[in-house]
Amino acid sequence: MENEDNSYKENLKKSLKKEIKENLKSEIINEIVSELKAEESLLKKELVDLLSQKISSVELEKEITQPKQGIQKKIKEDVECLISVKAFLKISSHALKYANDDIPREDWVEVIGLLAGKINNKTQTLYIEDAYPMGHGSAVYAEIKEYKNFVRAFKDIKKKNLFICGWYHSHPSYGAFMSSEDLGTQARYQKLWDKSVALVIDPYEIDGNSYGFKIFRSNLKTQEWFSIPFEIAEPLDIGALPQLLDFIKPIVDGRALFLEYDEE
Numbered sequence: 578m579e580n581e582d583n584s585y586k587e588n589l590k591k592s593l594k595k596e597i598k599e600n601l602k603s604e605i606i607n608e609i610v611s612e613l614k615a616e617e618s619l620l621k622k623e624l625v626d627l628l629s630q631k632i633s634s635v636e637l638e639k640e641i642t643q644p645k646q647g648i649q650k651k652i653k654e655d656v657e658c659l660i661s662v663k664a665f666l667k668i669s670s671h672a673l674k675y676a677n678d679d680i681p682r683e684d685w686v687e688v689i690g691l692l693a694g695k696i697n698n699k700t701q702t703l704y705i706e707d708a709y710p711m712g713h714g715s716a717v718y719a720e721i722k723e724y725k726n727f728v729r730a731f732k733d734i735k736k737k738n739l740f741i742c743g744w745y746h747s748h749p750s751y752g753a754f755m756s757s758e759d760l761g762t763q764a765r766y767q768k769l770w771d772k773s774v775a776l777v778i779d780p781y782e783i784d785g786n787s788y789g790f791k792i793f794r795s796n797l798k799t800q801e802w803f804s805i806p807f808e809i810a811e812p813l814d815i816g817a818l819p820q821l822l823d824f825i826k827p828i829v830d831g832r833a834l835f836l837e838y839d840e841e
Contacts, residue, residue, distance in 0.1 A: 658774060658792055658807040660705040664692070665788070665809060668745050669822055671710040671837075672780045676749030685749045688713045689721060692743040692776060693734040703772065704810065706739055710837045726838035741766075743774035745790075750781045753791040755802045763795045774805055785816045 668690065676685035691709040696702070709730045711721045721727055734741060743766055748754070755763070755777055766773035775793045783789035792805040 655806050656702065656808050658703045658705065658805050659810040660776075660792075660807060661707070661810050662813055664705050664708040665790075665813075666821075667708040667710065668747075668776065668778055668790070669780050669783065671708075672747035672749060672778050673822065675713045676747070676780070682750075686713050687747050687749070689744065689746040691727075691730055691734070691741055692745055692774065693737070693739040694742040695739055696742075696772070703742060703774065705742060705774075705776075707734070707737070708745060709734070712837055712839070723839065729838055740770070742770065742772070743776065745776035745778065748777055748779045750779065753777045753779045753782060753789065755793045755795075757800075760795060760797075760800055760802075763793075764797055767795065767797060780822070783818050783822060785819055788815065788818070 671688045671690060675688055688710065690711045692705050693707045693709060694703055694705040697704065711726060711730065712723075731741065744762065746759075755775060759775065759777075763773070763775050766775070772794070775795070776790055777793070778790035780789055788809070792807045793802045794805055795802050
């Protein structure tokens with residue numbers, strides 16, 4: 578009888594131990610699962626934060642290295658041409674270098690340069706990304722005198738995966754228009770690429786209400802000019818342009834911000 582009691586007690590102890598172990602095991606497992614879930618949630622949050630930081634850094638890098646691809650404007654449907662702020666400022670400062678208040682008005686001359694860009698094959702919108710100052714001339718005419726400078730510019734443009742999409746010249750103080758004499762120059766560009774454009778700028782029309790330039794193309798058969806609807810590619814406060822151009826006035830210690838190829 579005593580042996581039976583002892584056996585019963587032993588079995589009871591074993592049963593209780595097993596039950597306790599099972600309960601403890603279950604509690605431990607539940608605790609581990611809870612911790613893992615918490616860690617998973619934390620890891621997910623950390624991963625999301627990390628990815629957000631990575632995306633932000635990438636976007637920031639893009640904005641710094643490729644500002645023209647940063648904040649984009651909504652382009653009107655009729656716009657055929659976009660021009661970067663960089664190209665606009667280079668053209669403006671080049672024009673002002675040879676026609677500014679530090680030079681007697683009778684000595685003002687025109688400037689000339691190349692336009693470099695690319696075409697959106699889907700929309701056929703031309704993007705003028707850069708401008709290359711090439712020369713200056715008389716009060717009424719400027720031309721690229723050195724063919725070697727044209728070749729140098731062509732190589733620089735090609736390195737940037739752009740192409741010569743036209744030319745520009747200035748009309749300091751007498752308006753943005755294309756003369757009949759400009760048809761010959763435009764014909765050479767349009768024979769190379771039929772959508773080539775001509776930009777003419779009068780920096781003295783940049784008055785806070787106007788960009789001071791127009792973009793043209795010619796009908797070579799009828800010998801007539803027609804204007805091309807354009808927009809500045811990046812956001813730019815037109816009212817601040819006079820102060821901006823005054824700030825980057827090209828005469829700095831006798832040197833321009835942007836040099837012609839003969840001056841480098």
